[in-house]
Amino acid sequence: MKFNTKTIHGGQENADPAFGSVMAPIYQTSTYKQSTPGGHKGFEYSRSGNPTRTNLEKALASIENGSYGMAFGSGLAAIDAVLKLFKPGDEVISTNDLYGGSYRLFTSIFENFGIKFHLISMDEPSNIEKYINENTRLVWVESPTNPMMNIIDIKAVSDIAKKHKLLLGVDNTFATPYLQQPLDLGADIVMHSATKYLGGHSDVVMGALVVKDEKLAEKLYFIQNASGGICGPQDSYLILRGLKTLHLRMQRHCENGEAVAKFLKKHPKVGKVYWPGFEEHPNHDIAKQQMSGFGGMISFSTKENTLQSAKNIVEKLKVFTLAESLGGVESLAGHPASMTHASIPAEERQKTGVVDSLIRLSVGVEDEEDLIEDLQQALG
Ligand SMILES: *Cc1c(COP(=O)(O)O)cnc(C)c1O
Numbered sequence: 001m002k003f004n005t006k007t008i009h010g011g012q013e014n015a016d017p018a019f020g021s022v023m024a025p026i027y028q029t030s031t032y033k034q035s036t037p038g039g040h041k042g043f044e045y046s047r048s049g050n051p052t053r054t055n056l057e058k059a060l061a062s063i064e065n066g067s068y069g070m071a072f073g074s075g076l077a078a079i080d081a082v083l084k085l086f087k088p089g090d091e092v093i094s095t096n097d098l099y100g101g102s103y104r105l106f107t108s109i110f111e112n113f114g115i116k117f118h119l120i121s122m123d124e125p126s127n128i129e130k131y132i133n134e135n136t137r138l139v140w141v142e143s144p145t146n147p148m149m150n151i152i153d154i155k156a157v158s159d160i161a162k163k164h165k166l167l168l169g170v171d172n173t174f175a176t177p178y179l180q181q182p183l184d185l186g187a188d189i190v191m192h193s194a195t196k197y198l199g200g201h202s203d204v205v206m207g208a209l210v211v212k213d214e215k216l217a218e219k220l221y222f223i224q225n226a227s228g229g230i231c232g233p234q235d236s237y238l239i240l241r242g243l244k245t246l247h248l249r250m251q252r253h254c255e256n257g258e259a260v261a262k263f264l265k266k267h268p269k270v271g272k273v274y275w276p277g278f279e280e281h282p283n284h285d286i287a288k289q290q291m292s293g294f295g296g297m298i299s300f301s302t303k304e305n306t307l308q309s310a311k312n313i314v315e316k317l318k319v320f321t322l323a324e325s326l327g328g329v330e331s332l333a334g335h336p337a338s339m340t341h342a343s344i345p346a347e348e349r350q351k352t353g354v355v356d357s358l359i360r361l362s363v364g365v366e367d368e369e370d371l372i373e374d375l376q377q378a379l380g
Pocket residue numbers: 074075076077099101102142146171173174192193194195196205206207
């Protein structure tokens with residue numbers, strides 16, 4: 001099956017064995033009748049498994065070219081499950097330009113449990129080797145990064161991880177499997193905030209993991225059940241429904257993203273524009289190699305480069321909504337320094353380029369002309 005067909009049919013061959021309903025039914029139940037103790041039809045209790053969630057998990061595995069999918073109550077619950085593979089003394093190497101919530105989970109929760117994090121630049125993948133020692137267990141990568149849109153060479157990082165027998169996890173939230181398939185590039189774990197593009201309609205918070213290896217899947221499934229960070233059947237249904245149009249939405253996100261990035265680049269009040277589709281983007285060649293398009297996420301600073309100048313713009317936007325999150329059909333604008341990335345100390349933020357005038361856009365699937373007109377009037 002090719003990708004577009006998979007978004008609709010992947011893993012759904014037997015979505016409703018009871019009545020053959022075309023859409024996966026919502027099994028709103030916590031438990032399942034047994035004919036004799038232990039005599040059940042594959043489901044015992046909905047933390048351990050629920051048929052609606054299983055349908056979604058099979059769909060997720062299919063679109064990421066994996067073998068096993070796991071759905072969680074949020075993207076962070078999914079990362080939390082990955083980190084529970086490790087024990088005190090273990091070390092993780094990750095990027096210094098990281099989603100704020102992942103940074104907070106690493107430094108404010110798991111560091112207290114004795115796991116050590118090295119947050120480094122991976123522009124040059126060989127830099128990773130300087131931080132590897134006998135305690136290193138995991139390399140965790142986001143690409144494109146949030147919000148600076150850096151691109152990390154997943155294949156090169158995977159080669160290093162394999163050489164040192166480390167797991168490689170990739171947060172594929174920004175790219176989605178429509179644009180980038182990390183398992184095919186050598187990653188062991190793909191993670192999603194399904195809240196974003198996979199769901200696509202800003203109406204659910206959910207997370208996902210997909211892996212190929214059976215042993216790793218067993219360990220993660222054990223953690224999913226033992227720690228219990230699962231999602232409910234209604235939400236599983238909504239994400240499954242969202243997935244069916246992922247390919248259609250992503251195509252338009254890419255087209256609109258390109259138009260908006262090019263418009264911003266020419267505007268006299270705009271400073272730097274961060275979008276991997278520009279030839280002068282420092283990692284454009286890698287983006288071209290490992291992604292089939294450049295997506296709808298763009299960050300830009302103002303020429304004035306002040307907090308106030310950014311505030312003036314985001315407050316004037318009318319089609320773009322000022323809100324946290326991304327990846328929905330509607331266009332959103334965010335101010336990372338005070339919103340999504342406020343949990344990262346100012347000094348750390350400035351080092352990676354998250355200046356106070358930085359604005360992040362999640363370009364939606366509206367008409368391109370309306371989006372550009374809106375930005376035009378807000379930039380004034
Ligand atoms: C939103 C996001 C997360 C966290 O996901 P939640 O569903 O909000 O818990 C992780 N990584 C990236 C890149 C994100 O954008």
